[in-house]
Amino acid sequence: MLQLNTCLIRSYPNFPKKQSRSPVFFMSSPPLEAKQRLLLAAIHEFALHGYDHGTVRRICGRADVNVNAVKYYFTDKRGLYVEAVKEAHRSRHQAIANGNLFIPPDDELEMEPAVRLKAFIFQMVKMAMDAQDRTDYRHLLIFRELANPSEATQHIVQEFIRPHFERLNGILLQLLPPETPLVERRLLAFSVVGQCMHYKMAGRIIEMLVSPEEYQELTAERIAEHIYNVIQAAIWQKHQARA
Known part of the structure; x- marks a missing residue:
């Protein structure tokens, strides 16, 4: 349990460590509101046990609130789950924004389309590989949700x-022949996303398939360069077919 709490504290520095009488807050931070404590505890619970096996009682125990608080703030367990997924996603998205992982739209407009594509692919690969941290319960919960989508997935989408x-489609629109059908452009965009996300979903399997030395060579830069070359070859082929 101590290890689990430590992981949560790393992701959410203000997360309270549950005690039987009164909550203790780390880093001398002001106490979190009951609603926020419930959300953080729910992320932990649903990430580990999923919606079906997660329990409101355990969540409330970890958050140090009465079980009636779930009904007061979220109506029911389903409402709490949906809001927990949203909170996990919001905090991850904010972390990405704070880390300057994505190029600001105004800066991107001044770049050549091929450079924008390469940057987009690298950003996606880097984000995918960073999401392999199985000690971050936000990642785990989002993994679960995307594998079995609920109404919360609509928010993420x-x-x-x-x-x-749509940003990727705009880049491809500039790189592909003007007469390229929309469906072909969409398929190429799905190919980009699919290749990038492969390293998010199958990272552990890849690690089992190759030697430790080979795995160390699979850096975000090298993977992104490979995907970029594959997509550029597909774009070149479409230009050749219409020549």
């Missing part, structure tokens, strides 16, 4: 996935 997907 609209807030994060769709804007970046």
